[in-house]
Amino acid sequence: MTFRLYSIIKSWKVLSIIIAICFTMPVVAAGAENQKELKKISAKELNQLEVRATEARKLFHAGQFEQAIDIYNLLIADMTVNSPLYLCELGTCYWAVGDIDKAKRIFMQTEVLLRGFYDAKSEKKAVSLWGAESSKVYKGDPYERSCLYLFLGLLLLDSGDVDNALACFKSAQLADSDVVNQLYRSDFGLLQLLEAYCYSWRDQDDMHARSIELALSSFQQTHPQVKPIMGRKQELLKQVQNNKKASEKEKKDVADKLKNIDKELAESISTLKMSYCKPIQENFNTLLLLWTGKSPVKQRYGQYGENRAIVKAPNTEANHYEFLIDDLVWMDEIKGFADIAHQATTRGGRQMDNVLASQAAFKGFSDSFGDSLIDSADDVGGYGGLAILAVGLIAKGIAAATKVEADIRCWRLLPEELILVPLNLKTGSHKIKIAHYDLILKKRAYEIEANISEEKPLNVILVIPPVVVKNKKGQKI
Amino acid sequence: MKKQTIILLFVICSAMFMCSCATLPKLTELPSIPTYNFESVVCESPANCGIMTPCQWVKKHETAFLPALATELKQQGIPVSIFYKGDYLTRNKRLSVDKVIVIRNAKWRTLKACDGSYTDVHVFIDVYNTGSSEAIGSFDVWGRMNGSNVDLKDLAPYAYKNLVKKADFMSALSKHSE
Numbered sequence: 085m086t087f088r089l090y091s092i093i094k095s096w097k098v099l100s101i102i103i104a105i106c107f108t109m110p111v112v113a114a115g116a117e118n119q120k121e122l123k124k125i126s127a128k129e130l131n132q133l134e135v136r137a138t139e140a141r142k143l144f145h146a147g148q149f150e151q152a153i154d155i156y157n158l159l160i161a162d163m164t165v166n167s168p169l170y171l172c173e174l175g176t177c178y179w180a181v182g183d184i185d186k187a188k189r190i191f192m193q194t195e196v197l198l199r200g201f202y203d204a205k206s207e208k209k210a211v212s213l214w215g216a217e218s219s220k221v222y223k224g225d226p227y228e229r230s231c232l233y234l235f236l237g238l239l240l241l242d243s244g245d246v247d248n249a250l251a252c253f254k255s256a257q258l259a260d261s262d263v264v265n266q267l268y269r270s271d272f273g274l275l276q277l278l279e280a281y282c283y284s285w286r287d288q289d290d291m292h293a294r295s296i297e298l299a300l301s302s303f304q305q306t307h308p309q310v311k312p313i314m315g316r317k318q319e320l321l322k323q324v325q326n327n328k329k330a331s332e333k334e335k336k337d338v339a340d341k342l343k344n345i346d347k348e349l350a351e352s353i354s355t356l357k358m359s360y361c362k363p364i365q366e367n368f369n370t371l372l373l374l375w376t377g378k379s380p381v382k383q384r385y386g387q388y389g390e391n392r393a394i395v396k397a398p399n400t401e402a403n404h405y406e407f408l409i410d411d412l413v414w415m416d417e418i419k420g421f422a423d424i425a426h427q428a429t430t431r432g433g434r435q436m437d438n439v440l441a442s443q444a445a446f447k448g449f450s451d452s453f454g455d456s457l458i459d460s461a462d463d464v465g466g467y468g469g470l471a472i473l474a475v476g477l478i479a480k481g482i483a484a485a486t487k488v489e490a491d492i493r494c495w496r497l498l499p500e501e502l503i504l505v506p507l508n509l510k511t512g513s514h515k516i517k518i519a520h521y522d523l524i525l526k527k528r529a530y531e532i533e534a535n536i537s538e539e540k541p542l543n544v545i546l547v548i549p550p551v552v553v554k555n556k557k558g559q560k561i
Numbered sequence: 562m563k564k565q566t567i568i569l570l571f572v573i574c575s576a577m578f579m580c581s582c583a584t585l586p587k588l589t590e591l592p593s594i595p596t597y598n599f600e601s602v603v604c605e606s607p608a609n610c611g612i613m614t615p616c617q618w619v620k621k622h623e624t625a626f627l628p629a630l631a632t633e634l635k636q637q638g639i640p641v642s643i644f645y646k647g648d649y650l651t652r653n654k655r656l657s658v659d660k661v662i663v664i665r666n667a668k669w670r671t672l673k674a675c676d677g678s679y680t681d682v683h684v685f686i687d688v689y690n691t692g693s694s695e696a697i698g699s700f701d702v703w704g705r706m707n708g709s710n711v712d713l714k715d716l717a718p719y720a721y722k723n724l725v726k727k728a729d730f731m732s733a734l735s736k737h738s739e
Contacts, residue, residue, distance in 0.1 A: 308647030360649055398617075404650045416651045523613040523644045524655045525663060526694045 123162040127219070133159055133166055134493075140173070141496045145378070147551040149180045168197040169222040169493055172232060176497040180548050184239055191236040198223055198232065220491075225394075227428040228495045229259035230272060234422075237278060238373075242544040249541075250282035260427065271430075273302035273421035274504065277364055285541050296365060303361055303420050304353045311426070313352055317345045318430070363418060368506035370536055370543040374405055374417070374518065377500025380428040382492035388447055392490035396425045397500060402520035402527045407505050410514050415505050422502035447486040454479030511538045518547065528552065585675040592672065594681055594703035598726040604639055608736045611658035611691075613644040616666050620646050625713040626664055626684070633721040634662075639734055660734055661689040665699075669716065671709045678709040684720045688733040698733040700724070 125133075140155035156174035160167050171194040178187035224232070237252030256275045280295035305314055324330070324338055378397040385391050407415040457476030461469045514536060519529040534545045612627050612634075619626050623645060631641045642658060644650070666685040672678060682704045687696040704720030724730055732738055 308649070360651070403646065404655070406652050406655075414652050419649050521650075521655065522615050523646070523648070523650065524611050524658060524661050524691065525613065525615065525689060526692055 121163060122221070123164055125162075125164055130164070130166065130219075133164065133170075137166075137170060137173070140177075144173075144177060144180070144497050145551070147548075149177050153177045153181070165219060165221045166493065167222075168194055168224070169495060171197065172224070172228070172495045173497045175235065176495075179235065179239070179546055184242060188236065188239040188243065191232060191239065194232060195236060197221075198229060222491075222493050224495065225428065226259050226261075227424060228498075230256040230275070230427065231424060231495065231498055232256075233259060234272075234275060234278075238371075238544045241278065241282070241542045242540055244539065244541055246282050246285045246541050250279060250286070253279040253282065271302040271305050272427055273299045273306070274502065276302060277421060277504075281542060299364070299421065300358065300361060304356055304358075306420055306423060306426055307353075307356055308420075309356065310349065310352050313345060313349050315430075317342070317349070320345065360416075361418065363416070363506045364421070364504070366506070366508075368508050369538075369540075370507040370509045370534070370545060372407065372505040372507060372516065372534070372545045372547060373422075374503040374505070375499040375546065375548040376402070376405075376503055377425070379494070379496055379498035379500065380425045381496070382490075382494045384490050384492055386490075389489040392492055394428045394494075396429060402522055404521040404523055405503055406519045406521070408517035408519070409507065409509070411517070415507065418504040418506070419501065421504050423500075424498055424502070425500045447483050450479050450483035450486065454481075454483060509534070509536045509543070511536050516545075518549070520549070585673060588674040588677045588679070591674055591679060594705050597702075597723040598728075601637060601722075601725040602728045602731040604637060604731040604734050606736045607637075607639040607734055608659035608738075609657060610634065610639055610641045610660045610662055610734055611644050611655075612641060612662045612664070614664040616664065619664050619667050622667075622713050626667060626717050629714070629717040630662070630664070630721050630724075633718060633725055634734075637725050637731075656691065658691055659736065660738075661691055662734075663687045663689065663696075667717075669713070671711075673709060677707065680706050680709060680711040680716055682706075682713075682716045682720045684717070684724070686724070686730070688730070690739070697738060698729060700727060700730045700733075702727065702730075 136155055136159060140152040140159070143149075143152040143155070153174065156170050156177060159170045160174060171190055175187050175190035175194060178184075178190060223229075233252045233256030237249045237256065240246075240252060241249035253275050257272065257279075260272050260275070276295050276299035280292045280299060283289075283292035283295055304310060320338060320341055327334070330338070380394050380396050382392050382394050385393060405417040407417070409415060454476045457472050457479060461473035461476060463469075464472055512535070514534045515531055516534055517529060517531045520527040530550055532545075532547055534543070536543050612630055614620055614623060614627065627643045627645070631643050634641045641662075642654075663686065664684060665687050667682060669680060669682045671680050684702050684704070686700045686702070688698045688700070689696050702720050702724040704716065704718070704723055706716050706719050
């Protein structure tokens with residue numbers, strides 16, 4: 085019995101989950117104090133909140149973080165179904181202005197809400213025919229939950245709390261693994277890289293090596309050269325899952341195709357130049373994170389807007405970055421470890437999709453049934469016709485009252501990708517010049533100052549590029 | 562009854578086709594494209610060149626436009642690298658080129674005549690020194706191909722064959738051009 089228990093605990097997966105649960109407990113306790121009662125508000129009031137939130141998002145993207153914070157503070161004054169979303173965005177704003185303590189506190193509060201807050205009434209309403217999905221408490225998609233844990237973990241690591249940071253990076257990977265066929269399980273390289281960093285800080289060399297290996301494997305799987313092949317594999321696996329009544333011949337065909345794709349994948353991966361990732365395997369005490377592009381957005385589609393898709397926002401400004409440290413050394417960017425748009429767009433379906441699909445079918449049926457009754461009422465005439473007309477109108481009314489629109493609330497203050505620059509800097513102040521390029525064509529450059537402390541396990545520097553103000557003709561001012 | 566209807570439709574369609582043919586101009590009457598030198602110009606001491614495009618439309622068809630230009634320039638003895646949108650670049654790789662050839666835009670049109678058709682492509686190109694954000698030269702070039710159902714992959718080389726006949730473009734790719 086003792087031996088069995090030992091062997092279970094020995095299994096690293098179980099151990100990671102235990103560590104994740106144990107270390108997130110203080111985080112939960114810290115945020116629990118701030119939990120409020122859910123205030124019931126109408127759909128109209130929710131829309132008004134969204135209008136204000138949109139205004140705050142515009143201010144954030146215009147670089148006016150303080151003004152955005154003021155609006156978000158008003159939006160979270162009452163606990164509504166959207167509060168966790170606004171808290172996520174408020175935390176990002178605080179981090180953008182460099183208020184680490186407030187950002188950390190807000191993210192902790194959000195983590196508690198996303199994980200622990202459950203309002204039975206709004207959940208029940210959301211799955212009923214008459215309630216919109218957006219009337220339930222915002223819980224976020226896997227990529228949004230992952231980002232919350234990532235941001236919180238980074239802030240904890242910067243504050244010296246390595247153990248809780250490790251728990252956050254583990255929780256982020258668990259949140260990220262909610263996908264079809266487990267194909268894209270934990271391909272968020274930055275999480276594994278930071279996990280490795282925490283292990284090295286805790287002198288767990290074997291775990292450190294394993295996490296680095298996972299991070300490099302994630303980099304390979306999400307590399308632009310490999311992505312299309314992985315996409316094909318995911319599509320094929322999805323087909324297999326949807327076609328459960330496939331004949332033996334069909335199964336064999338799919339197996340052959342999968343075998344070929346795997347072969348192609350292995351060949352493509354073998355050609356990748358892994359020397360690109362060398363800096364992350366060397367010693368560093370500072371991690372510069374450059375915010376690039378805008379977060380992906382969710383859009384409705386389908387006859388009644390019952391389906392939703394996550395769409396990448398186009399990034400036209402730049403796609404290559406170089407960093408000059410103290411006017412001495414040029415450092416390269418490292419891409420492919422925190423591609424949030426990729427994380428968002430490669431995730432599988434949700435349980436709510438099935439609910440919305442059946443609601444849409446019901447709405448469609450009621451609507452067409454109502455139409456046919458109204459049409460036939462005229463032919464029947466008399467009292468019978470009037471009765472049929474009344475039933476038809478009721479059916480149309482039911483169809484109109486059925487709310488099937490998919491929830492498209494999303495954390496809009498996320499980057500498209502975080503570019504990494506691992507640095508080994510001496511304690512003190514440093515100047516970092518950042519140059520933006522459109523491939524090989526220079527776009528712009530600016531300078532930032534970073535203060536490095538030797539007391540921190542990792543100095544995390546978040547850089548949100550200054551906004552380029554353009555006139556009406558599109559010229560830079 | 563059915564047979565008669567089909568015959569009638571066929572007759573109407575044929576008549577419409579003949580009318581449209583009659584109203585179309587001849588190939589010789591279609592708008593022409595600029596004329597270029599007969600032979601390509603030799604680039605003295607060619608620089609290492611990189612090809613890229615910031616244009617979204619060209620990016621969508623980058624496999625048609627970028628390799629075709631690289632092939633044409635290589636045939637003229639100019640060392641070329643292609644930079645695709647998804648590439649993970651390094652500073653060293655960026656600095657390995659001296660000149661940046663930017664396909665700023667590309668347009669194409671189909672011209673139909675009663676005795677055939679043409680497909681034209683119009684490519685706009687800028688040349689930069691590496692690290693500079695000011696172009697050392699802007700060029701545009703036309704290419705023409707017979708037929709209307711043309712693949713862009715086949716069409717692009719017709720423009721590039723004319724591009725290497727432009728003396729100012731070829732001199733911009735020289736190490737000595739500023």
